[in-house]
Amino acid sequence: MGEHNTGNRATQWMSVTGQPLDLGLRDSGFEGQCVSITSYEKLNQLGEGTYGVVYRARDRQTSKVVALKQVRISAEERQNGVPITALREISILRSLNHQNVIDVIDVAVGAHAMDEVYMVMDYAEQVGDPMPR
Structure with missing residues (x-):
């Protein structure tokens, strides 16, 4: 489940348990790492x-x-x-x-x-x- 934030805040992805996930995708596009x-x-x-x-x-x-x-x-x-x-x-x-x-x-x-x-x-x-x- 994703949650799109506006402004200077990055998109926040949540796990099925509701915990925030750091996918390491900041400024790297769809390729990630x-x-x-x-x-x-x-x-x-x-x-x-x-x-x-x-x-x-x-x-x-x-x-x-x-x-x-x-x-x-x-x-x-x-x-x-x-x-x-x-x-x-x-x-x-x-x-x-x-x-x-x-x-x-x-x-x-x-x-x-x-x-x-x-x-x-x-x-x-x-x-x-x-x-x-």
Whole structure:
């Protein structure tokens, strides 16, 4: 639930319990603390599954090669924002720290709206053909 204040006061968002929420969105637009997907150059597609498409990409600023997992958002989900399953996956993977789990470095969003959401992950070289025929 949101509450729009006028004047010099910022928009105040409230939780379902009525407590004020600090979403960290002051003066940062819809992206919040996410980077823009334009910060990355897609090099090639690595694979595709039920929940998204994975690309090999290069960070335009550091030249580091990363994996980008584009979160699949259906047309009906798009009206309600980012699917809870995607938020859960991002949250869990960001909280893990294990040698056998790829790190989620960041979250990137589309250049114009939240219609594209990507998990920026460490890139791990694959063994074999990444897209079997």
